[in-house]
Amino acid sequence: MSDKYPDGYATQGRRSEDNKSPDDSGAGLLRPYIITGGRTEAANSDLSIESVIQTKDGFAGLGFEKRAIAKHCAEPKSIGEIAAHLKVPLGVAVVLVSDMLAEGLVIAHKRASANDTGLIERLIEGIRAI
């Protein structure tokens, strides 16, 4: 019968939007902040796990981690890849790259927008091609 839920579904069906507890609204969600090296600061709001970073001017005179990032990003890399390569937590990579951006050592690209039809079409074609 098409009007019958499969076994067990009827009692377990997902609650509809208007049937939710106030706590589900998202308004009370905890905001993530990043700690590194004893410093606490908000993550650079423009940097996400997929932000792509590239080194601008080589890596002379940099400290250990930043030199590692500068070397790694001679070819463009995302924050996620940087964190994995340096074996540091994501939040640490965000703070290090934020510093390097402020110091003009690296550049970052803006993320893609879902409203960019041409870009979505390129993604579809690109996935087909792999």
Add this chain to the structure above:
Amino acid sequence: MTALQHPEVPPQSAKIVISGGFGVGKTTLVDTISEITPVRTEANMTAASIGHDDRQHLPDKNKTTVALDFGRVTIDETLRLYLFGTPGQDRFGFMWDYLVNGALGAVILADTRRLSDCYPAIDYYESRRIPFIVAINQFEGSPQHRLDQVRMALNIPGRIPVVRFDARDRDVSKEVLIELLSLLLR
């Protein structure tokens, strides 16, 4: 260094997130599609409850570490797609806002043996108006329900695609991503 190695700007990046309950195939999907071995990145974050006085004096506010699945597809020289599996466990829910921020959309994986595991993900994307599709992973012993029955149980509108797939199969997994991207064009 050549101009090619130093273009004016690094490639643009797009992100699709993969969500769903415990053991539903998120890592497998990232692995199947990614051109790099999925990076297992640790997210070590402290959730400070700014603006919530009642929580501000907790001793060690939700400090936690979690491994993230993270994969890459190079579309062309100037565009990359990153795939990213959200941590399944409820207690990492506070990180989702940060991780999902900027995503084009989400693929929510579901297993019909325990369909309710994906409700939190659907609630999350629905309430934030982030485009998503539901992809049913077929496991040993999963009941073969019709997709319209699954849609009814999930209580999602007809415009949201519900597809069947196998996260271990590259072509089928590619189609799932294309389904989500096509939704963005509608």
